[in-house]
Amino acid sequence: MAFYEQHIHPKPTTFLSKYVFSYDHKVIGKQFLWYGIFFLLVGGLMALMIRWTLAYPGQAFPVIGHFLFPESGGAVPPDTYAMLFTMHGTIMIFYAITPILIGAFGNFCIPLMLGARDMAFPLLNMLSFHIAAISGLILLGSLFTPLGAAAGGWTSYPTLSTLIGSPGVGQTLWSLAIFTLGVSSTMGAVNYITTIICLRAPGMGYFDMPLTIWGLGLTAVLNAIFLPVLGAGVLLLIFDRVFGTTFFLAGAAATTGTGDPVLFQHVFWIFGHPEVYILILPAWGIVSDQLSFFARKPAFGAKATALAMTSITILSTLVYGHHMFTTQMSPLLTQTFMTLTMTISIPSAIFFANWLGTLWKGSIRFHSPMLFSMGVVFVFGLGGLTGLYLGTVTTDLYLHDTYFVVGHFHYTMAASVLLGGFAATYFWMPKMFGTIMNEFWAKVHFWITMMGLNGVFFGMMLVGYGGMHRRIYNPFIYEFTQKLIPINTFTTWSAIVMGLAQIIFVINFVHAVFFKKEKASDNPWEVGTLEWTIPSPAPHYNFKEIPVVKCGPHEFGNPNLNSNKDFQYQTEELA
Amino acid sequence: MSGTMVNQELRLDPAKAKLSSSIAMIMALISFSMLFATLMLGYFAFRFTSEVWPPLGMERITLGLPTMSTAIILISSLFYLGFESSFIQKEAKKSKLYFYSTLALGCLFMFAQTMLWSKLRSEGIFTGTSVFASMIYAFTWIHAAHVLGGIIALLFLLPTISGKRDHDKSLSLVQNVGQYWHFLGIVWLIMYFSLFVF
Numbered sequence: 001m002a003f004y005e006q007h008i009h010p011k012p013t014t015f016l017s018k019y020v021f022s023y024d025h026k027v028i029g030k031q032f033l034w035y036g037i038f039f040l041l042v043g044g045l046m047a048l049m050i051r052w053t054l055a056y057p058g059q060a061f062p063v064i065g066h067f068l069f070p071e072s073g074g075a076v077p078p079d080t081y082a083m084l085f086t087m088h089g090t091i092m093i094f095y096a097i098t099p100i101l102i103g104a105f106g107n108f109c110i111p112l113m114l115g116a117r118d119m120a121f122p123l124l125n126m127l128s129f130h131i132a133a134i135s136g137l138i139l140l141g142s143l144f145t146p147l148g149a150a151a152g153g154w155t156s157y158p159t160l161s162t163l164i165g166s167p168g169v170g171q172t173l174w175s176l177a178i179f180t181l182g183v184s185s186t187m188g189a190v191n192y193i194t195t196i197i198c199l200r201a202p203g204m205g206y207f208d209m210p211l212t213i214w215g216l217g218l219t220a221v222l223n224a225i226f227l228p229v230l231g232a233g234v235l236l237l238i239f240d241r242v243f244g245t246t247f248f249l250a251g252a253a254a255t256t257g258t259g260d261p262v263l264f265q266h267v268f269w270i271f272g273h274p275e276v277y278i279l280i281l282p283a284w285g286i287v288s289d290q291l292s293f294f295a296r297k298p299a300f301g302a303k304a305t306a307l308a309m310t311s312i313t314i315l316s317t318l319v320y321g322h323h324m325f326t327t328q329m330s331p332l333l334t335q336t337f338m339t340l341t342m343t344i345s346i347p348s349a350i351f352f353a354n355w356l357g358t359l360w361k362g363s364i365r366f367h368s369p370m371l372f373s374m375g376v377v378f379v380f381g382l383g384g385l386t387g388l389y390l391g392t393v394t395t396d397l398y399l400h401d402t403y404f405v406v407g408h409f410h411y412t413m414a415a416s417v418l419l420g421g422f423a424a425t426y427f428w429m430p431k432m433f434g435t436i437m438n439e440f441w442a443k444v445h446f447w448i449t450m451m452g453l454n455g456v457f458f459g460m461m462l463v464g465y466g467g468m469h470r471r472i473y474n475p476f477i478y479e480f481t482q483k484l485i486p487i488n489t490f491t492t493w494s495a496i497v498m499g500l501a502q503i504i505f506v507i508n509f510v511h512a513v514f515f516k517k518e519k520a521s522d523n524p525w526e527v528g529t530l531e532w533t534i535p536s537p538a539p540h541y542n543f544k545e546i547p548v549v550k551c552g553p554h555e556f557g558n559p560n561l562n563s564n565k566d567f568q569y570q571t572e573e574l575a
Numbered sequence: 576m577s578g579t580m581v582n583q584e585l586r587l588d589p590a591k592a593k594l595s596s597s598i599a600m601i602m603a604l605i606s607f608s609m610l611f612a613t614l615m616l617g618y619f620a621f622r623f624t625s626e627v628w629p630p631l632g633m634e635r636i637t638l639g640l641p642t643m644s645t646a647i648i649l650i651s652s653l654f655y656l657g658f659e660s661s662f663i664q665k666e667a668k669k670s671k672l673y674f675y676s677t678l679a680l681g682c683l684f685m686f687a688q689t690m691l692w693s694k695l696r697s698e699g700i701f702t703g704t705s706v707f708a709s710m711i712y713a714f715t716w717i718h719a720a721h722v723l724g725g726i727i728a729l730l731f732l733l734p735t736i737s738g739k740r741d742h743d744k745s746l747s748l749v750q751n752v753g754q755y756w757h758f759l760g761i762v763w764l765i766m767y768f769s770l771f772v773f
Contacts, residue, residue: 232613245709
């Protein structure tokens, strides 16, 4: 419940105070959205270069290849290939998904859905974005350093990431950028948690919060606890590279020290596994809400869904070892980590069943956010189930480091989160920008994206199962992989189709933001959560009077409703 | 839409606003704790898998400067406690004395740290001498960077000390800076015993 009422700040008037140094959570959310979309395009272009190289090794990348790689006749050179997959992973995870799902929609939704006027600490919020911007600049700058950007994979395992494996300054800048982004995200997390605890509208208990807020809140908890773990790891990596410490150097790589490269893997994955849930929890929350909103039914087992997400959050901290089965871990440990990993299936099955329960016999409205939300249900189902093979020691030993892993984590972390991000963008567009995107083109965008991404990620799993390893510039030098060339070509063309489909989104988005005259109504989706009780776009003070919450966020089709609508605002009481 | 709160019921209450900054401080301290806990995890991993400790080619670090640093930071924490209680009781003179003593001891701690680093170098112990040497340098650097942050936070209290900021509104800031300062003392104590004593 709200601890206090925030003041209504005067409306910013200058360009700088309105768009650059804004304290307004909605503007900061939009800043993160543009930031994320920019990096999504950069990371996406890198993905296309990787895929082109795998389908047509040694052939010039179309259109811009000759400009980017003149020495190799337009084809991606081997060392650049390593930089591309490293930077693609880093950019997509830390600079595209995180800013869009957590930065943009966390900032935008938390105060609005809680009935607050802003975040608990608006200055901290603004600083959080500017530090993220500095981090992005450092990372982009690393692309233009003499020996190129980081090339040790997004996990940056030593000794690939030490001076032995990556002698250039690019890897150091990578580490610095990640550390800086960690500071930004931790600041955001502290703000989110405090806002959720202290600024919920009067009458709003934790279970009256929309599940979107549950997802964002749990993500913030994981961020606050585990980002510093990665921070410590990359800080020591920077020290190894810059100041000559020997934490991760061993054997011939170390002249005097007796460090341990595997220690970095432990530190990385203590953070890295919760990171999977850091990325997916907001999408789960958004989907859990939107399935109910568009099925015009209360969310089935909403409390159980919230508690299942909480259980997964806790369990996610105990399973990191399944990423390291091949590091000669003791069998006792591998079996422990395997068993703990399998237990995640239980809460996952609960909320997945709840999603299906919500859809069951609903009066489904197939608006674009709903299509994307249902897309998440499908792709996360596939991603989750294929995770079982990687969490099991026996199958993981075969599949480790193959494209099966790449396909699996793209289904869970890329496809689910990307579709969740699109669902959120289409859904909150009226409240963010005051307009609604063209529904026809949104649906075209959905279907092409859906076909494209399934072609890409299922293709990856197939070639991985066939034994094709990841991170190899030209895997087809091995005879047994030559039979996989056609599937790789299919995967690449699926990626190209998926990439081209995003042009539809960009045009639709830019048109709706800058050129569309027709304004959206206050509540175009007919939903009862608090942000839909105020005008579109949301005014700078959000709520003139702080609302009092009288029911949950998913009240649909209640027979006691005394109006002719089928939903109930959270501020309304039943007759 | 019905159901809006009458403003008077939710007016900005300093006590409740203070609570929200305390919650934020607790979360921030959890984050800082995880950073140092990860460093200590690395230390214990090396320590318990090493056949000899300190590793071959290194002697134990003499306890003089680390012990002095420990005394300084602990006394500074005690002074801060004195500052906090005299600030709450609005004893301006006393609170100023305690505050400036804390600030001076914070700076003295930083000086002791630089002495420790130069002493290590003069003894031929460099960052790459062994993983133990790496730890001593890296951990003390990271801790010192946080102490520097603490000193900057103390400087933010200067308008409060000089009476330019409202007493009641500053109370949560004083308490939060205090929590951070004590936290740094606790972290140093753990580092002192694990890196230098045992």
